[in-house]
Amino acid sequence: MDIFAIFTTRVTEALLADHPELGADLLSRVVVEPPRDPAHGDLSTNAAMVVAKHLGKSPRDVAAALAERFKVDTDVTSVEVAGPGFINFRLATPILHQVLRSIAAEKEGFGRSDIGKGERVNVEYVSANPTGPMHVGHTRGAVFGDALSSLMSYSGYDVTREYYINDTGGQTIILGQSALLRYREALGETIEIPPGFYPGDYLVPVGKALAAEYGRLLLDKPEQEAVLIAREAALAAMMELIKADLAQLNIHHDVFFSERTLHGEGGDIQTTLDWLRKKCMVYEGRLEAPKGKTPEEWEDREQTLFRAKDYGDDTDRALVKSDGSYTYFAADIAYHRNKYLRGFKHMVNVLGADHSGYVKRLSAAVKAVSEGEADIDVRICQLVRLLKNGEPFKMSKRSGDLVTLSDVVEEVGADATRFMLLFRRNDAAMDFDFALVKEQTRDNPVFYVQYAHARACSVFRKAAEEVPGLDTGAAALASADVEVLTSSADLELIRLLASWPRTVAAATIAHEPHRIAFFVHELAAAFHGFWAKGKDDSSLRFVNQADPKLTLARLALVDAVRQVIRNGLGILGVSAPEELS
Template identity: 85%
Template sequence: MDIFALFTTRVIEALRADHPELEDSLLARVVVEPPRDASHGDLSTNAAMVVAKPLGKNPRELATALAGRFAQAPDVESVEVAGPGFINFRLSNAIWHQVLKAVGAQGESYGRSDVGQGERVNVEYVSANPTGPMHVGHTRGAVFGDALASLMAWSGYDVTREYYINDTGGQTLILGRSALLRYREALGETIEIPSGFYPGDYLIPVGEALKAEWGASLLDKPEEEAVLIAREAALGAMMVLIKADLAQLNIHHDVFFSERQLHGAGGDIEKTLAWLREEGMVYEGRLDAPKGKTPEDWEDREQTLFRAKDYGDDTDRALIKSDGSYTYFAADIAYHRNKYLRGFKHMVNVLGADHSGYVKRLQAAVKAVSHGEAEIDVRICQLVRLLKNGEPFKMSKRSGDLVTLSDVVEEVGSDATRFMLLFRRNDASMDFDFALVKEQTRDNPVFYVQYAYARACSIFRTAERDMAGLDISPAALSAAEVERLSSAADIELIRLIGAWPRTVAAAALAHEPHRIAFYVHDLAAAFHGFWAKGKDDVDLRFVNASDPTLTLARLALVDAVRQVIRNGLGILGVSAPEELS
């Protein structure tokens, strides 16, 4: 039960009744949301101001007339016009009791919606070069992308989780040479790893595997051939390693797309370039030198250019390098055209902070290859600074100088890693303090939320112990007289529970899973606050042996709190333990 959606429908129906000439596109701009000042009521709508100008009427007069239609509604306690024409509603307790009953009836489905309407969406995230284990720089994007995919699936989208394997190019050859060195080491040679190679111990097993398969015969092959063989072995091993690393955070992709599909004769880049030429989207010309420092990839020469400026980019983009090879952007265009041809008109790419300059060019590419039918949202995840007790914290194990995903999960666990990385907007840099996330205090957000869930479960155990004859089965909770819940504390908590469906839908539409983390933290705080009040006021206790009817109603409230927390943590990929050690 989404009271915001419910009242949006009722407000629009009232407007249509008085003004049938209003168009649906205009009414779609009507919003019902919480007022900025909670003292103004429970709901607020901009309806009168949306339709005033098209109707040629004064917005306050329209608001007054519209408010009059709700003055006698049994679930509206009061309705007032404020400011230039806002309408504020204060709801009766009856509607909050309906919310509580809806949570009990819908259970784990409470808050699910069809805002996605089954639209296919491709969420591409992580896409780290397969040259080593996942490091902490990849972890934030991995967690963000996975939570966003879950959030959108929860909200009615048909989601595909995709990983782009960058398995071509110079870095893979360096990986092959690094693995070949480890192969020589496995054969007993003393090696020295040159600067620029991959020094991590994670390539030692690759060298051992090459030895087991080839013996010493790789040494007899031309170096270029041996490097390619070592590269293939290393790439395969690295993808196994990366998938295992991601699995530690319960992250699994549906599609692993190899960049190699784009290259070569008959590859997607060749096909896409031919199509772009047919569509008149490329031309031969020169690029002006960029202002300021000239980038290494800029060349003052006649070259094949994509008309990116026609699609919103700051400059046209080169597609072919002077040596005849394709630019990275040519691969980007081909890859996103591939996505579009696979049926994705809604794409989300999660990239690291060093890719912030890619946003406009990717948007231009998607707009061009889809003739404006598809859209892409590029989400940038800013850097994470690792701390311990407020001081910079470094760990170095199997990967040279890198802090790996496995290092972080081993130190604090999957739940803390996921929740803390989501407890801040993706586009804001953040500090990750290992000491803080191990504390069992309210200052530790993940503990605070999980403790609220565990506390809710313990309240049921207390009821079983202190009121052994009381039926607290799901059926009994569904039949509880929740009308007994009329205190300000009761209604405040239910009001927050009632905001859950709107919160989920808004977070999905905005591609902002951090809203879910913020919400469950707020709900946990409200629940802990209610529990504290019960220590001083017997009438607010969740378990009151002298009043079984009120106890059952309060247990229905507690059950709703733990259900919503479990739903929220589930979207974030965080567990909801019934007890904390």
């Protein structure tokens, strides 16, 4: 049950009753949402302002006529025109009680929707170079992409979670060289790791495995051949390490796509460039030097260029380097055409802070290779600063100069890692304070929310002790006489629960899972606040021995709170414990 969706339908139907000529495109701009000031009512709509110009009337005149229609709606106690033409509604108590019955009936499904209509969407996230374990910078994108995938699935999309393996290029050769050094070390040599190589101990097992498989044979092979053998072993080992790291946060991908498959004769890059040429989307030309580049730093030459400016980019983009190899962007175009040909018309790419310049070029690429049929949303995850008690925190590092995902999870746990990384917009830099997320106080958001769920569970244990024989099973809660819940505290909490489906829908459309974290935190605060009121006012206590009927109704409310918290934490990939130690 989504009260906001219900009233959006009622408002548009009321408009069409008086003005059947109004088109669907115009009416799609009508929204029903909470007013900015709760004192103005429960719901507010912009409907009059959306259609006034089309009707040749003032917004307030349209609003006044529309408001008249709702004065006979039994779910509305009052309707008022405000400001330039907003219409504010106050809801009748019975429809709020219906929200509790809806939660009891729908349970995990309360808040689910069919926004996605089963459409396929590809969410590509993490895609870290397979040159070492996951570090804390990758972790934010991993958690964000995973939560967004869950959110979109919850809202009716057919989501594929994809990891793009950068298994070609110069960094993989350096990885092979670094692994070959560890191989020599495993054979008993004393090694010195040159600057620019990968120094982490995570390559030691790779070197030992190579020594066990090849003995001293690699020493007799040409260095280039030996490096390639070491590279393949290291890449395979690093991907297993990355998958194991991600599994600590319960992150699993459906597809691991190898960049290497794009290259070579007849590969996707070649076929994509041939297709682009046929479509006149590439040409031979020269690029101006980027701002800040001197003539000595810029190679002015005739080259193969993609007409990226025709598709919204700031400049056309090079596809072939001076040595004849393909640019990274050529691989990006081919990869996204591959996604489109696999049937994905909706794509989301989650990238790190150093990739903000990729947004326009990737959008241009997708628009071109799909000829406007597909769309892409590039989400940038900003940097994470590690703190302890507000001070920069350096942990013992097992992987060269990196603080790994494993380090973070071992320090604070998977739940705290996930929730805290989602408790802020992805495009805002954030501080991650290890001391804070280990505190069991209201200042620790993840503890505060999980404690609300655990407290709700404890209320049922208390009810069993204080009102023995009271049936608190699912059927009894579903049929509880919730009409007795009429206090302002009861109704305030129910109003917040009623906004959950709208929150999910808005978060899905905006691709912003942090809204889910914000909501469950707000709900937890409201629940804790209600509990505190009961300490001072016995009429607001959840368990009242003298009034089993009211107790059962309050338990239905408590059960609704814990269900919605559980639904929200489920989307975020965070557990909802029944007890906290």
